[in-house]
Amino acid sequence: MAIRDTDNLNPDAGADGDRFVRAHDVHACYGKLEVLKGIDFTLQEGEVAVLIGASGSGKSTFLRCIMALHPIEKGEIHVGGEGITRWLDCDGKLHKDTAKSLCHKRSMMGMVFQHFNLFSHLTVLENVMLGPTMARDIAKAEARELALTKIAEVGLGDKVGSYPAHLSGGQKQRVGIARALAMEPKLMLFDEPTSALDPELVGGILGIMERLATAGMTMMVVTHELSFAKAVGTKMSFLHDGKIIEEASPSDMIAAPSTEPAQKFLREVLV
Amino acid sequence: MTFKLALLLRESPYLFGGAYYTATVTSLAFAIALGLGLAIALMKVSKRRLVRGLATTYVEFFRNLPALVLLFWIFYAFPVFGIRLSALTAVSLALGLNVSGYMAEAFRTGLQAVDKGEVEAGLSVGLTRWKLLRKVVLPQASRVSLPLIINLFASLLRWSSLVSAVGISDLAYRARIISSVNYIPIEAYTGIAMFYLVVSSLVSFGSSLVEKKWARRYATTS
Numbered sequence: 001m002a003i004r005d006t007d008n009l010n011p012d013a014g015a016d017g018d019r020f021v022r023a024h025d026v027h028a029c030y031g032k033l034e035v036l037k038g039i040d041f042t043l044q045e046g047e048v049a050v051l052i053g054a055s056g057s058g059k060s061t062f063l064r065c066i067m068a069l070h071p072i073e074k075g076e077i078h079v080g081g082e083g084i085t086r087w088l089d090c091d092g093k094l095h096k097d098t099a100k101s102l103c104h105k106r107s108m109m110g111m112v113f114q115h116f117n118l119f120s121h122l123t124v125l126e127n128v129m130l131g132p133t134m135a136r137d138i139a140k141a142e143a144r145e146l147a148l149t150k151i152a153e154v155g156l157g158d159k160v161g162s163y164p165a166h167l168s169g170g171q172k173q174r175v176g177i178a179r180a181l182a183m184e185p186k187l188m189l190f191d192e193p194t195s196a197l198d199p200e201l202v203g204g205i206l207g208i209m210e211r212l213a214t215a216g217m218t219m220m221v222v223t224h225e226l227s228f229a230k231a232v233g234t235k236m237s238f239l240h241d242g243k244i245i246e247e248a249s250p251s252d253m254i255a256a257p258s259t260e261p262a263q264k265f266l267r268e269v270l271v
Numbered sequence: 272m273t274f275k276l277a278l279l280l281r282e283s284p285y286l287f288g289g290a291y292y293t294a295t296v297t298s299l300a301f302a303i304a305l306g307l308g309l310a311i312a313l314m315k316v317s318k319r320r321l322v323r324g325l326a327t328t329y330v331e332f333f334r335n336l337p338a339l340v341l342l343f344w345i346f347y348a349f350p351v352f353g354i355r356l357s358a359l360t361a362v363s364l365a366l367g368l369n370v371s372g373y374m375a376e377a378f379r380t381g382l383q384a385v386d387k388g389e390v391e392a393g394l395s396v397g398l399t400r401w402k403l404l405r406k407v408v409l410p411q412a413s414r415v416s417l418p419l420i421i422n423l424f425a426s427l428l429r430w431s432s433l434v435s436a437v438g439i440s441d442l443a444y445r446a447r448i449i450s451s452v453n454y455i456p457i458e459a460y461t462g463i464a465m466f467y468l469v470v471s472s473l474v475s476f477g478s479s480l481v482e483k484k485w486a487r488r489y490a491t492t493s
Contacts (some may be wrong), residue, residue: 069391082315107397117388120489121410165489
């Protein structure tokens with residue numbers, strides 16, 4: 001599966017061309033193991049997609065491919081009209097991102113990680129300021145204001161000087177969200193943002209995400225929080241064995257999944 | 272036998288004047304070892320096998336070569352090949368090369384301790400490789416590497432006495448002179464032994480202070 005294999009690229013995206021996120025036949029591997037086996041996915045601006053599926057089905061890998069943290073072997077991903085890592089132009093010519101253009105594209109998205117991944121040697125404020133000052137070339141004073149606003153938005157105004165080691169899991173994830181928001185992203189990616197949290201802390205994080213969605217943020221959320229999915233999600237995609245095999249509105253899918261793997265999965269989650 | 276303290280004190284300005292050369296050689300060699308060590312360590316964590324292989328060969332080569340042999344070799348062989356270095360530069364280079372292998376291992380330990388998740392987080396906020404290295408990877412790697420690096424500095428300080436063998440007028444060299452001129456080997460060598468001991472211990476003590484401070488700041492509370 002060589003990277004120059006252009007057979008399955010789709011230069012003319014047709015009716016999906018105006019979609020904000022567009023993935024076509026995305027394949028990705030870990031070593032020899034193929035984890036994404038042809039993902040097709042679209043999302044409009046302002047929509048909130050909830051991705052579900054058993055562990056190993058490829059949800060996280062798909063998000064990581066969108067953020068270009070994981071290479072795609074085949075297929076293409078477009079965000080806001082721009083190809084990520086590799087794409088075809090109208091003439092069918094293959095383009096690849098340079099290191100610089102990749103950084104620029106990443107900086108237009110925000111990602112929130114399951115295990116927070118805060119910079120442990122930086123304070124809360126420095127964690128949130130790093131992206132704006134280093135990648136967006138915002139002056140320090142301005143970046144500081146921006147960071148303070150975002151930190152206040154997630155309710156951690158009194159912790160700006162703390163180091164991650166001195167925060168609870170819920171507080172860490174709030175910083176994670178503030179850090180992503182400080183990039184003023186056009187798309188937010190949430191990779192199981194509440195799975196590593198104690199149950200009593202989950203609600204606070206979901207509340208912040210719900211506020212973001214209400215404010216019109218385009219979001220892709222990998223989560224098993226079905227009540228959140230119903231309340232906030234505009235669509236739900238079920239991944240199975242590296243493919244999206246079912247898509248529907250969250251309430252429809254949760255009430256009556258049509259494919260057998262989705263039925264089995266939701267039965268297990270709902271118990 | 273009496274300890275001729277008065278004689279030692281009389282000679283001490285000359286003797287401890289050698290500390291200038293000891294310090295110069297130690298710092299030059301340390302700077303060389305730091306630069307080369309970091310470069311080699313970065314090669315050691317490269318994705319390319321060939322690059323990793325080269326780095327490993329380098330480390331093994333200099334780790335398995337006695338410092339004194341390398342010192343003599345550079346000092347006497349370089350001029351034969353027409354490479355003219357000042358005596359101080361030559362001995363610093365020899366010691367620096369010798370320690371750079373260990374230094375590379377010290378850096379590598381730190382680099383490998385950096386959480387992959389934080390690297391991904393750095394990439395996700397749009398950092399370039401270089402900024403990621405500078406702002407996220409190196410600060411964290413040095414937290415792990417620093418005690419090892421400081422230990423190597425202390426080792427270098429002690430190994431620097433080897434340069435007396437090619438006539439650099441450092442502490443050890445001057446101790447030998449004084450001891451043979453005045454017949455006070457015990458006094459002379461005890462004098463510089465104390466010097467090495469005190470400075471080396473101070474360096475280690477400083478390192479442990481930094482470690483404690485960092486442990487308080489970064490240790491997880493949970």
